[in-house]
Amino acid sequence: MSSLPIISLTGLMSDDLDQRKETAAELGRACREVGFFYVKDHGIPASVSEGAFELARQLFALPQDQKQAMSIKNSPHNRGYVAMADEKLNPESGADMKEGFNIGTDFPADHPDVLAGKPFRGVNFWPEIDGWRERALEYFNACLDMGRVIHRGLSLDLGCPEDFFEPHLKEPIATLRMLRYPASADQIDRQDGGAGTHTDYGNITILATDKVAGLEVSNRQGEWIQAPHVPGAFVCNIGDCLMRWSNDVYVSTPHRVRPPESERYSIPFFLEVGPESVVDPRDIAPDDTPKYEPIAFADYLASRLNATYDHRAD
Ligand SMILES: O=C(O)CCC(=O)C(=O)O
Numbered sequence: 383m384s385s386l387p388i389i390s391l392t393g394l395m396s397d398d399l400d401q402r403k404e405t406a407a408e409l410g411r412a413c414r415e416v417g418f419f420y421v422k423d424h425g426i427p428a429s430v431s432e433g434a435f436e437l438a439r440q441l442f443a444l445p446q447d448q449k450q451a452m453s454i455k456n457s458p459h460n461r462g463y464v465a466m467a468d469e470k471l472n473p474e475s476g477a478d479m480k481e482g483f484n485i486g487t488d489f490p491a492d493h494p495d496v497l498a499g500k501p502f503r504g505v506n507f508w509p510e511i512d513g514w515r516e517r518a519l520e521y522f523n524a525c526l527d528m529g530r531v532i533h534r535g536l537s538l539d540l541g542c543p544e545d546f547f548e549p550h551l552k553e554p555i556a557t558l559r560m561l562r563y564p565a566s567a568d569q570i571d572r573q574d575g576g577a578g579t580h581t582d583y584g585n586i587t588i589l590a591t592d593k594v595a596g597l598e599v600s601n602r603q604g605e606w607i608q609a610p611h612v613p614g615a616f617v618c619n620i621g622d623c624l625m626r627w628s629n630d631v632y633v634s635t636p637h638r639v640r641p642p643e644s645e646r647y648s649i650p651f652f653l654e655v656g657p658e659s660v661v662d663p664r665d666i667a668p669d670d671t672p673k674y675e676p677i678a679f680a681d682y683l684a685s686r687l688n689a690t691y692d693h694r695a696d
């Protein structure tokens with residue numbers, strides 16, 4: 383593998399099962415062999431994703447004290463602002479030269495799960511910028527819709543009922559992250575200085591990039607291949623939860639971000655299942671010897687995040 387496949391989602395939207403199966407097989411091949419691919423013909427207009435980058439620029443341009451007032455350190459639910467160098471996607475490697483802002487599934491403060499203090503069921507922080515929240519949520523929901531469609535394809539490919547993931551994606555843990563990497567190619571010589579080499583934690587990630595290069599994906603031979611910006615397409619990859627759930631049929635692939643030549647923005651949407659969803663390989667691969675014990679997703683995610691942030695480890 384020296385480049386990532388580009389897959390059209392048109393077939394998945396068809397009423398014809400054979401067409402859905404055809405696209406599902408294409409997705410499945412990519413999930414088994416590479417774990418990374420681009421999706422096009424996804425139904426999200428370019429203006430909508432470009433709008434999300436505009437929101438990111440507005441947010442990161444706020445004075446530092448306003449960003450810190452929304453710090454993720456004040457949220458046990460993984461929401462809010464992550465300051466430069468406060469995250470280590472690869473704890474062995476060092477701090478990431480980036481800042482970020484996390485938006486989760488938007489619950490009102492009086493939602494029963496929020497009142498009950500359930501893990502990852504919290505309220506979001508919002509910047510005081512006119513219309514920002516509405517536009518961010520519009521983009522969040524567009525990604526969620528696309529993620530559900532992709533999951534229907536994955537279910538078909540895995541030989542599960544097409545709606546297998548639906549209950550798990552009804553009120554999922556999903557995180558829209560805006561990221562800003564400062565231009566730092568001439569200051570940092572660590573190849574993973576933007577984002578340390580890591581795999582994602584959830585089911586799938588849907589990533590919008592700007593035109594600045596940086597993302598690299600490790601192929602099965604351990605070579606780093608570039609994942610450049612493809613106009614109109616999103617990068618999509620499998621996370622560790624879905625790898626585990628599929629009993630390693632799908633692969634969650636290591637990737638990193640190089641310190642970019644010029645300022646770089648990216649917007650990943652991490653689609654993860656509900657906190658109480660039990661991830662059990664026997665559901666997806668009933669004929670195989672399970673390689674993993676069943677685990678509630680919230681417990682799994684908490685263990686992964688605790689290794690990423692010092693404030694959570696404390
Ligand atoms: O910025 C990117 O292109 C990728 C970021 C990433 O891999 C992540 O945040 O998990």
Ligand SMILES: [Fe+2]
Nearest residue numbers: 580581582637
């Ligand atoms: Fe990632």
